Amino acid sequence: xxxxxxxxxxxxxGTGKEGGGLALRWAHRGHPVIIGSRTAERAEEAAAExxxxxxxxxxxxxxxxxxxxxxxxxxxxxxxxxAQQATVSEVATQLAGKILIDVTxxxxxxxxxxxxxxxxxxxxxxxxxxxxxxVRVVSAFQNISAHHLTKLDEDVECDVLVCAxxxxxxxxxxxxxEEIGLTAWNAGPLCNSVVAEALTSVLISLNRRYKVxxxxxxxxxxxxxx
Amino acid sequence: xxxxxxxxxxxxxGTGKEGGGLALRWAHRGHPVIIGSRTAERAEEAAAExxxxxxxxxxxxxxxxxxxxxxxxxxxxxxxxxAQQATVSEVATQLAGKILIDVTxxxxxxxxxxxxxxxxxxxxxxxxxxxxxxVRVVSAFQNISAHHLTKLDEDVECDVLVCAxxxxxxxxxxxxxEEIGLTAWNAGPLCNSVVAEALTSVLISLNRRYKVxxxxxxxxxxxxxx
Numbered sequence: 478x479x480x481x482x483x484x485x486x487x488x489x490x491g492t493g494k495e496g497g498g499l500a501l502r503w504a505h506r507g508h509p510v511i512i513g514s515r516t517a518e519r520a521e522e523a524a525a526e527x528x529x530x531x532x533x534x535x536x537x538x539x540x541x542x543x544x545x546x547x548x549x550x551x552x553x554x555x556x557x558x559x560a561q562q563a564t565v566s567e568v569a570t571q572l573a574g575k576i577l578i579d580v581t582x583x584x585x586x587x588x589x590x591x592x593x594x595x596x597x598x599x600x601x602x603x604x605x606x607x608x609x610x611x612v613r614v615v616s617a618f619q620n621i622s623a624h625h626l627t628k629l630d631e632d633v634e635c636d637v638l639v640c641a642x643x644x645x646x647x648x649x650x651x652x653x654x655e656e657i658g659l660t661a662w663n664a665g666p667l668c669n670s671v672v673a674e675a676l677t678s679v680l681i682s683l684n685r686r687y688k689v690x691x692x693x694x695x696x697x698x699x700x701x702x703x
Numbered sequence: 704x705x706x707x708x709x710x711x712x713x714x715x716x717g718t719g720k721e722g723g724g725l726a727l728r729w730a731h732r733g734h735p736v737i738i739g740s741r742t743a744e745r746a747e748e749a750a751a752e753x754x755x756x757x758x759x760x761x762x763x764x765x766x767x768x769x770x771x772x773x774x775x776x777x778x779x780x781x782x783x784x785x786a787q788q789a790t791v792s793e794v795a796t797q798l799a800g801k802i803l804i805d806v807t808x809x810x811x812x813x814x815x816x817x818x819x820x821x822x823x824x825x826x827x828x829x830x831x832x833x834x835x836x837x838v839r840v841v842s843a844f845q846n847i848s849a850h851h852l853t854k855l856d857e858d859v860e861c862d863v864l865v866c867a868x869x870x871x872x873x874x875x876x877x878x879x880x881e882e883i884g885l886t887a888w889n890a891g892p893l894c895n896s897v898v899a900e901a902l903t904s905v906l907i908s909l910n911r912r913y914k915v916x917x918x919x920x921x922x923x924x925x926x927x928x929x
Contacts, residue, residue, distance in 0.1 A: 590891055591891065591892055591894055591895065592824070592894050592895045592897045592898065593894070594824060594897060598818070598820060634923040634924055635923060635924075638905065662909055662913075663912055664905045664908055664909060665816055665817065665818075665904070665905060665908035665909075665912070666817055668817055668818050668819070669817065669818045669901070669904060669905050669908060671818045671820060671897065671901045672818065672898060672901045672902050672904075672905045675895070675897045675898045675901070676898050678891070678895060678898075679864065679890045679891060679895050679898045682890055682891035682895060683888055683890060683891075683922065683925060684925075686889055686891070687888075687925045689924055689925045690924070691924045692922055692923060692924040692925050693922070693923040693924050694920045694921065694922060694923065695920065695921045695923055696909065696918055696919070696920060697860040697861060697918060697919040697920065697921055698860055698861075698915055698916070698917045698918040698919050699909060699913045699915045699918050
């Protein structure tokens with residue numbers, strides 16, 4: 478762990494499976510967690526459910542997205558691709574000076590097993606452009622199955638690729654991922670996020686073709702113990 | 704192995720490290736191999752060197768690219784990105800009805816650790832478009848380090864993502880990869896090649912940041928033995 482004082486993490490879209498899984502794991506590790514949603518009511522509902530799962534072991538509350546972002550040190554964005562830009566715009570002011578971890582996968586239903594990247598490359602680069610240099614945008618967690626995150630004692634067999642134009646911000650997110658039992662790598666600048674964003678479609682394609690529930694990737698030829 | 708009679712494989716750009724490594728492995732497994740290059744002389748030079756490495760165990764000859772493509776059942780393209788389109792144009796007629804395995808990585812020097820994809824997505828889709836439906840274009844091998852290929856008895860710690868709009872062509876290339884000791888996966892349509900093409904920059908970025916010679920990927924959550 479890098480910090481003695483645990484940073485407060487808001488998960489916008491924390492009512493969904495992927496965001497909820499991440500929120501649960503961070504709360505379990507002692508981070509104050511705020512679930513963000515479009516309405517405070519839905520957010521608090523999800524937070525109450527999570528408190529029950531944790532059996533009183535964590536601090537979880539629910540707020541509307543802008544309030545959640547305002548109250549947090551670090552903000553995670555885990556919403557459907559179609560809601561990405563609108564959600565970011567709504568909390569832009571509250572993000573100033575903070576790290577925004579974007580988990581968005583630019584899937585275009587119904588053909589989610591085909592890579593269909595936005596014009597210009599990765600979805601997260603458009604978010605960084607929208608927010609400007611005052612927010613340190615980091616891309617991560619796109620390839621981690623929500624299913625595995627939710628089972629707290631389960632090993633996740635998929636590495637996390639972390640990309641950011643600010644390497645220190647990427648390193649901080651690598652540490653946050655490792656706190657919740659994931660293996661994470663600083664994979665370079667934000668434009669490299671194309672790999673993580675597109676990889677999700679490849680993994681869905683592999684799941685279907687090879688009839689397995691959840692493929693992932695491991696990085697080889699490098700070790701965290703070295 | 705899928706075939707009793709070994710198909711003849713031409714490797715355009717087989718004088719380079721990556722193409723040469725693949726050619727060496729297929730020749731070692733009994734495929735008649737043709738090294739293609741811009742001039743027959745350079746191709747034959749590389750072929751002679753390879754014959755020496757193999758100690759008379761394989762069939763390797765060298766021809767100019769169009770003659771190499773004409774004489775082969777399956778053609779592999781392993782040239783620098785800047786030469787991709789010109790090389791393909793030069794052999795378009797000779798490719799009719801065949802499988803073209805494109806190994807090209809769209810690196811843009813000097814920033815090879817940054818993903819810089821061509822407008823419109825993957826480089827290989829532009830090749831399929833240029834050649835039309837009469838050639839079955841398959842994307843593969845972009846992430847395999849030439850260094851490991853050249854050492855014939857070395858395990859390659861990196862899986863091969865194989866993409867093609869013709870699934871049967873992809874399966875044939877998966878089998879060719881497995882013949883030379885690689886683990887390969889049919890990763891969906893040609894547009895999914897974005898992942899493999901962009902991943903090379905991420906791996907270069909990881910090599911530099913973590914100071915290791917050769918990172919790779921493994922697909923998890925699925926087994927060839929299942």
